[in-house]
Amino acid sequence: MTVIASHGLRTTTRATSPLRSRPAVRNFLEPQTLTPADLSMVLLVTMEPADRPMPTVTVAEIPAVMREASRLGLRSVKLFAESAERDNTGKISLETDVLMSRAIHACKDAEPSIAVMTETCLCSYTADGVCYLTDRNGRPDVAATVHVTALQAVAHAEAGADIVGPASMLLGTTGGARRALDETGHEGVSVMPHVIFWSSLYDGFRLTMGAIPKAGVNRDFQINPGRADQFVDTALRMEADGADMILLEPAQFTADVLATLRKQTRAPLFPFSVSGEYKAFTHVDSGTGRRDVRLLIELFTMLKRAGASASVTYAALDIARQLS
DSSP states (O other), rough: OEEEEEETEEEEOOOOTOOOOOOHHHHHHOOOOOOGGGEEEEEEEEESOOSSSSSOOOOGGHHHOOOOOOOTTOOOOEEEEEEOOBBSSSSSGGSTTSSHHHHHHHHHHTTTEEEEEEOOOOOTTTOOOSSBBBBBTSSOHHHHHHHHHHEEEHHHHHHTOOOOOSSSTHHHHHHHHHHHHHHHHHHTTTEEEEEOOOOOOGHHHHHTTTTOOOOOOOOOSBOOTOOOOHHHHHHHHHHHOOOOOOEESGGGOHHHHHHHHHHHOOOOOEEEEEEHHHHOOOOOOOTOOOEEHHHHHHHHHHHHTTTOOOOOTTTTHHHHHOOO
């Protein structure tokens, strides 16, 4: 396509220009920028069917969900599980029949080729709802927290998990999980710690999973959103401690640190689009009854461009259906 410039000379529009009007050429030049393989599906697992702020599944419902995920081309799932029993040790999380372990088994039995990622944290198991254990004075007990979450990592690996995710933001938990896995013959299981900016976007998850700290908003070890440098330093330190990949949350507020980290590490980076983003960026269309996920598609396209290996999202199935 050519145009006449104001001075009378003819100029040629390059083939990469959006001014190219032929659909076939545009389709040829513009690759599919987001695919189902770029998404990881979040499952919030509850004991019984539940009417809660965020969508949940039971263990009995997992096989059908996993088969649909496989059909649509999803390649990973991120599991969270509730617990009706709580104490001041978190040891209920280590029992072989705990809900998380049963959920892992259900996922791997249904679709062994889909990678199962878990959260290794204590907020669903402690009486006060915090992500760590406390000492007799109510202060964080770092050594005890590292020990229990390392045992959690082993329990998840033994149930079939492919990737475990220390989420308390205590720096020792990454190395503790890596050592425990190696010492118990699970060298092939990956460790993906969470690096977290504190945000009000987590409220939907907390209400759904009963992970609300009794003392109020729990952000003791989460990072002030103004401290991009601290976020990057924390992620790199976790990698040095044995992390194989890094989860960044909340997704929409991590684009800058994602791009920075992409230049400093080859580790896979996974932005986690949390509950508040799901509720703010999607809605059910009253005409079709389908969930409108166009804004999330735009968000995840941007994050992929910034260096994301995949984006973790509650809307993975809805997005995959639209992309397919």
